Amino acid sequence: MTRNPAATPSSCRAPYAQRRSRSTHLALRWGAFFSIVLSLSACLPAKAQEVPEVPRAEFFGGYSYMRFNGQPLGFADTSNLNGYIGAISGNLTRELGGIAEITGNYSPHVNVRAVLLGPQYIHPRGKFTYSAHVLFGEARSFDSVGTGAGSTASAVAAGGGIDWVFRPHFDVRIVQADYLHTRLFQLSENNLQFSTGIVYRWGRIKWRPQRPPSAPKP
Amino acid sequence: MSIRWTGLLGMVLALAALPGCGGGVASNGIQAAPHSIYVTLPVQNAVAVYRVGGSGGLTAVVGGPFLTGNSPAAIWVHPSGKFAYVANQAEDDISLLTIDKSTGGLTEVLPRTPTGVNPTSMAMDSAGSLLFVANQVSNTISVYSINASSGALTQVSGSPFASTPAPLTLALTPSGKFLYVANGDLAAISGYAVSASGTLQGIPGAPFAAGNGPFSMAVDPAEHFLYVANTVDSTLSVLAIDSTTGALSTVQGSPYITGTSPVSVTVALGGGYLYIANQGTGNVTAYAISSNGALTTVTDSPFSVTTDPTSITLDASGTFLFEIDQTAKTITEYPVTATTGSSGTAVVGSLGTAVNTVNLTSPPHSIFAAQ
Numbered sequence: 001m002t003r004n005p006a007a008t009p010s011s012c013r014a015p016y017a018q019r020r021s022r023s024t025h026l027a028l029r030w031g032a033f034f035s036i037v038l039s040l041s042a043c044l045p046a047k048a049q050e051v052p053e054v055p056r057a058e059f060f061g062g063y064s065y066m067r068f069n070g071q072p073l074g075f076a077d078t079s080n081l082n083g084y085i086g087a088i089s090g091n092l093t094r095e096l097g098g099i100a101e102i103t104g105n106y107s108p109h110v111n112v113r114a115v116l117l118g119p120q121y122i123h124p125r126g127k128f129t130y131s132a133h134v135l136f137g138e139a140r141s142f143d144s145v146g147t148g149a150g151s152t153a154s155a156v157a158a159g160g161g162i163d164w165v166f167r168p169h170f171d172v173r174i175v176q177a178d179y180l181h182t183r184l185f186q187l188s189e190n191n192l193q194f195s196t197g198i199v200y201r202w203g204r205i206k207w208r209p210q211r212p213p214s215a216p217k218p
Numbered sequence: 219m220s221i222r223w224t225g226l227l228g229m230v231l232a233l234a235a236l237p238g239c240g241g242g243v244a245s246n247g248i249q250a251a252p253h254s255i256y257v258t259l260p261v262q263n264a265v266a267v268y269r270v271g272g273s274g275g276l277t278a279v280v281g282g283p284f285l286t287g288n289s290p291a292a293i294w295v296h297p298s299g300k301f302a303y304v305a306n307q308a309e310d311d312i313s314l315l316t317i318d319k320s321t322g323g324l325t326e327v328l329p330r331t332p333t334g335v336n337p338t339s340m341a342m343d344s345a346g347s348l349l350f351v352a353n354q355v356s357n358t359i360s361v362y363s364i365n366a367s368s369g370a371l372t373q374v375s376g377s378p379f380a381s382t383p384a385p386l387t388l389a390l391t392p393s394g395k396f397l398y399v400a401n402g403d404l405a406a407i408s409g410y411a412v413s414a415s416g417t418l419q420g421i422p423g424a425p426f427a428a429g430n431g432p433f434s435m436a437v438d439p440a441e442h443f444l445y446v447a448n449t450v451d452s453t454l455s456v457l458a459i460d461s462t463t464g465a466l467s468t469v470q471g472s473p474y475i476t477g478t479s480p481v482s483v484t485v486a487l488g489g490g491y492l493y494i495a496n497q498g499t500g501n502v503t504a505y506a507i508s509s510n511g512a513l514t515t516v517t518d519s520p521f522s523v524t525t526d527p528t529s530i531t532l533d534a535s536g537t538f539l540f541e542i543d544q545t546a547k548t549i550t551e552y553p554v555t556a557t558t559g560s561s562g563t564a565v566v567g568s569l570g571t572a573v574n575t576v577n578l579t580s581p582p583h584s585i586f587a588a589q
Contacts (some may be wrong), residue, residue: 146285
């Protein structure tokens, strides 16, 4: 019996012809993820009567991924580092606050740890809270190539995040993306960091609705 | 509002492209593939490694210089890019170093391989199967087979082979058929036919006449000519290679006058141009090579370099020429075919103004550009 080529199972199809580099594949994956999240948040209807809460303080902890710009150090390409992130933020108003953040990212050849401080802007909207921040601080690194070399230098980060409120005191930080500039080994590195994790919310900054203007007296 | 946040996060994502950006186009319009150069530092018993970016930028590999044996005189990188071999002149052995392709770092694999007394120069066939070492004091040539997976060296049967007194430098033809040896005490070049197993057989008629003080040698990619820099005479000998026997004969017009004390000669991979570093005059002479071996001086040659050039080499693409200076303790990089000549037009084969200078902590001895 002759097989109908059109009925060939999918497992017998020719493999995907075009290969993608690992970094390009990773970038596409994160880009698609971002697009989905943003689309979902835009589609969610804003409830007219909902009062978004802004916590007095937040404690964030989770997983961190860094694309380390190792070419200035003589590396052939960017390096993929994995690690942790922890942050404490305090909100002064419903829109403004400050963050203290600590991160540690590691690979077989190099690690980068940073402590950063700075202001953040918060925009709660329904079930989501958007934030943006600019942080300043210090980074430390150890390069295990050869006899090894360590460095401590300034660091600056700019980025933002999206949190999803799924419990009264807990958020899921869907993603936090940061551009991190370091001056390790007396060089200049342009790095990118992605984080995700759990946020614990404490306290609440009360929201007072504006009074409608009163009608003029006759 | 969603547009604003989308724009902010999109900007952050766009910055993700920045770390991946590396290459570029050199000033002469040629995009060079990133690779590395290696420089021996005898005083530090180490090798320094620099990444050469697509636009010619030099980046030191952090963690270097990488330790070797005592007084490394020569270095050769295996064509696979996995191993580097360093001749330790003061302790009569070879260091094998593995190359980490992602970081560029070198790690030595012990134990070291013994050689004859005072190894000064090395050569390797294009397949990376044989390594040749000139032992200056013991007047021998050591030949090793190379293990493709581990890089380990094993001396071939009959090695070390007796050579004429004081073998200084080696030149192997691209096919690996013939090995030529410059002897400091003779105004002549020794020649050997190389068998598949690495054994050396003297070429009939050797040694072949050259100028006084033959030092640096180079073979053109087509294997037609051997170029010999004669440091005492300040000349360049051009010798035709018999493709069957390997015998050398002087071509018409040879020897050519160079600057004072030519110490290093290199041929572009395309075979069209030849460069000679003149230590006494602090410049590089550039020649265009014709099919019959005749040399024509490139317009505006010689080109000024540093005061005391020790060795020169071209990168694999022929886009840049690297020069080391023992006195100034520098590595200097020059673009090739980048200048505008005295006629007002770009001159092929010329050297441009230095685009990069690296200051070293100790005097460099030799330089190797990996492909």
